[in-house]
Amino acid sequence: xxxxxxxxxxxxxxxxxxxxxxxxxxxxxxxxxxxxxxxxxxxxxxxxxxxxxxxxxxxxxxxxxxxxxxxxxxxxxxxxxxxxxxxxxxxxxxxxxxxxxxxxxxxxxxxxxxxxxxxxxxxxxxxxxxxxxxxxxxxxxxxxxxxxxxxxxxxxxxxxxxxxxxxxxxxxxxxxxxxxxxxxxxxxxxxxxxxxxxxxxxxxxxxxxxxxxxxxxxxxxxxxxxxxxxxxxxxxxxxxxxxxxxxxxxxxxxxxxxxxxxxxxxxxxxxxxxxxxxxxxxxxxxxxxxxxxxxxxxxxx
Numbered sequence: 001x002x003x004x005x006x007x008x009x010x011x012x013x014x015x016x017x018x019x020x021x022x023x024x025x026x027x028x029x030x031x032x033x034x035x036x037x038x039x040x041x042x043x044x045x046x047x048x049x050x051x052x053x054x055x056x057x058x059x060x061x062x063x064x065x066x067x068x069x070x071x072x073x074x075x076x077x078x079x080x081x082x083x084x085x086x087x088x089x090x091x092x093x094x095x096x097x098x099x100x101x102x103x104x105x106x107x108x109x110x111x112x113x114x115x116x117x118x119x120x121x122x123x124x125x126x127x128x129x130x131x132x133x134x135x136x137x138x139x140x141x142x143x144x145x146x147x148x149x150x151x152x153x154x155x156x157x158x159x160x161x162x163x164x165x166x167x168x169x170x171x172x173x174x175x176x177x178x179x180x181x182x183x184x185x186x187x188x189x190x191x192x193x194x195x196x197x198x199x200x201x202x203x204x205x206x207x208x209x210x211x212x213x214x215x216x217x218x219x220x221x222x223x224x225x226x227x228x229x230x231x232x233x234x235x236x237x238x239x240x241x242x243x244x245x246x247x248x249x250x251x252x253x254x255x256x257x258x259x260x261x262x263x264x265x266x267x268x269x270x271x272x273x274x275x276x277x278x279x280x281x282x283x284x285x286x287x288x289x290x291x292x293x294x295x296x297x298x299x300x301x
Contacts, residue, residue, distance in 0.1 A: 058105050058108070058109075059101070059105070061104070061105065061108055062100075062101035062102065062104045062105040062108070063101055064104075065101075065104035065105075065107070065108065066097065066100040066101045066104050068104075069100050069103060069104050069107075070100055078096065081096060081099065081141075082096045083214075084141055084142075084145055085099060085141065086215045087145045087148065087149065087215065087216055087217045088141055088144040088145035088148055089144070089148045089187055089190065091141075091144040094141075099137060099141070102137055103133075103134070103137045106133040106134075106136055106137065107130070107133045107134065109133070110129045110130060110132060110133035111129075111130060111133065113129050114126035114127075114129040114130050117129065145217070148187045149187075149216060149217050149218045151186055151187045151188070152186075152187050152188045152191070152216060152218045152220070152221055153218050153219075153220045153221075153253060153256070154253070155184065155186055155187075155188045156188060156218075156220050156221060156224060156249050157246050157249040157250045157253060159180060159184060159188055159192075160224065160242050160245055160246035160249060161246050162180050162183070163176055163177065163180045163242055164239050164242035164243050164246065166179060166180055167238055167239050167242065168239045173238055174196070174199070177192060177196065178193075178196055180192075181193050181196065188221075191212055191215065191216060191221075192212075194212075194215075195208045195209060195211070195212045196208075198211065205232075206229060206232075209225045209228065209229060210225070212225060213225045213226075219252070220249050220252055220253070223245070223248065223249070223252070224245055224249065227241060227244070227245045227248075228241065228245070
């Protein structure tokens with residue numbers, strides 16, 4: 001009798017332990033005693049040792065498993081991941097190391113749950129749990145990256161218009177760029193400010209703007225940098241070049257909006273077909289039955 005009851009009790013205890021570990025790990029992952037500080041204060045207070053000491057047992061486990069995960073991914077995959085993190089704007093201070101630690105923690109948590117499922121013979125659910133742990137960080141990174149690049153595409157035409165007006169007012173290109181970047185907020189302003197800081201430490205303008213292109217996956221920003229460098233090489237007046245780039249950016253933005261609308265129309269039609277048509281058929285059948293005077297109670301015999 002004890003052997004029969006031992007297995008369910010063991011499974012329940014393992015499931016409870018996994019649930020408690022997941023809740024504690026999520027709470028420690030989301031909590032940060034430095035959240036109330038300003039960005040400048042965080043830059044002074046958050047040293048690498050302080051970050052490494054945070055996270056508790058799960059944080060230590062993630063740091064131990066991160067090198068193993070990095071070896072499994074390979075150098076090329078790690079470089080692509082680092083590029084995606086940069087394109088996402090390092091959300092919440094995310095780096096390649098913290099990305100690996102986060103994925104390792106999720107694999108450890110979901111892997112414990114998958115072990116319980118395997119012991120119960122539920123192999124499919126176990127595979128889904130491990131696959132979900134593997135995919136969650138990538139999906140979150142992809143969403144942040146897409147949102148950031150969309151914001152850059154949206155803000156770039158207005159940014160260029162203001163920049164052209166500022167340059168035509170008599171300011172140099174670099175001074176105008178710094179003033180307009182300080183006026184705006186968002187990913188585009190952050191990227192331009194970072195480019196200006198690189199130029200401040202002695203990096204050539206072409207090199208700094210090439211780095212700007214590589215840090216982002218925005219077609220509009222890539223077009224802006226290419227046109228700007230070509231205008232510099234050919235000696236084209238900067239104001240005219242900026243106006244022309246802004247016009248082309250707006251045309252490209254309108255084209256992308258039309259493409260998105262054309263892709264949305266079939267989805268809307270599918271939703272209407274899947275939701276409204278069955279409901280309309282049910283109402284039609286019920287109305288016909290009620291109007292025919294058939295005794296529905298006799299249909300079942």
